[in-house]
Amino acid sequence: MPLHPGDPGCICYRLRQTARLISRTYDHFLAPVGISIGQFGILATLAAMQGSSISELADVLQMERTTLTRNLLPLKKLGYIEIEEGDDKRAKSLCLTRAGEKTLSDARPLWHAAQQSVEQQLGKAEVQSLSKTLDGAMDRLSASAVKAVP
């Protein structure tokens, strides 16, 4: 039983390490368009659900609402998204601007290149396995209340 995260024993730490490493790779590929993989994810997801609220988007992204709020600010400052009042005055309606769509479509090929680079470095089979396992993990984790604390 491994007792420190340098060991492969701590799944959490391994996940964080790998996420850091892979994120850096994607960020480098995306650098020419000036957005990060996190921002790309937000833009790409929003593109598929225009007009949704912050909470709805956060739910899909599996992100803390307040985290998303903070992450939206740079995108707004860049003019890539708009945050309007909704019918329900509590909620806000998010949508991509023209500039946002432009940047997103510029970023897509770079994202694809990053994806392919990672696949090439890790091996197709490894990536398939990783994807499959992570999908399963997300399913079960979002099903069960994560807050199940002792």
Add this chain to the structure above:
Amino acid sequence: MPLHPGDPGCICYRLRQTARLISRTYDHFLAPVGISIGQFGILATLAAMQGSSISELADVLQMERTTLTRNLLPLKKLGYIEIEEGDDKRAKSLCLTRAGEKTLSDARPLWHAAQQSVEQQLGKAEVQSLSKTLDGAMDRLSASAVKAVP
């Protein structure tokens, strides 16, 4: 070919999502001793390599050196680590204090509980598969230069 990270297509985004979710779980478990899973990882790894430099520790943790520098500050403020001058006056020597060791040993059972909770939620097989795949990924990624940018 999936085109946005809400899809399972982007390995990077899936990794980040899962890392966020699992980190939150570990953080909740570790809350009673007042440290995060990131801090636990640093303390536990440092415990196994007392006296090493910042760069060496960062290398093992697969963390940016400057990121680690920032992450060490709260631990120093809490009195869990000490940062001394080394023989080589450029380098600094890191070590756990008594308080650090105490907190670490208090945290270990909580970490173990988190580990078990995650295993129970995800299923033993899923966790094994995840661990194995992530280990392989880390091996290959740290072997190949991550900075292989177009």
Add this chain to the structure above:
DNA sequence: TGGACATACGTGTAATTACACGCATACAAT
């Protein structure tokens, strides 16, 4: 109608991450 409750959101605070840049120290070659 009024109050209880739920929903949607922002902010304060603080940790985590990383790039660009600059400084000091060590070492090697001339």
Add this chain to the structure above:
DNA sequence: ATTGTATGCGTGTAATTACACGTATGTCCA
């Protein structure tokens, strides 16, 4: 010894993450 180069670190800046708390709006029932 001087000059260059490599190594080890810190800081400025900015994005990412999340908890606790507070505010405003909507809903529902007594």
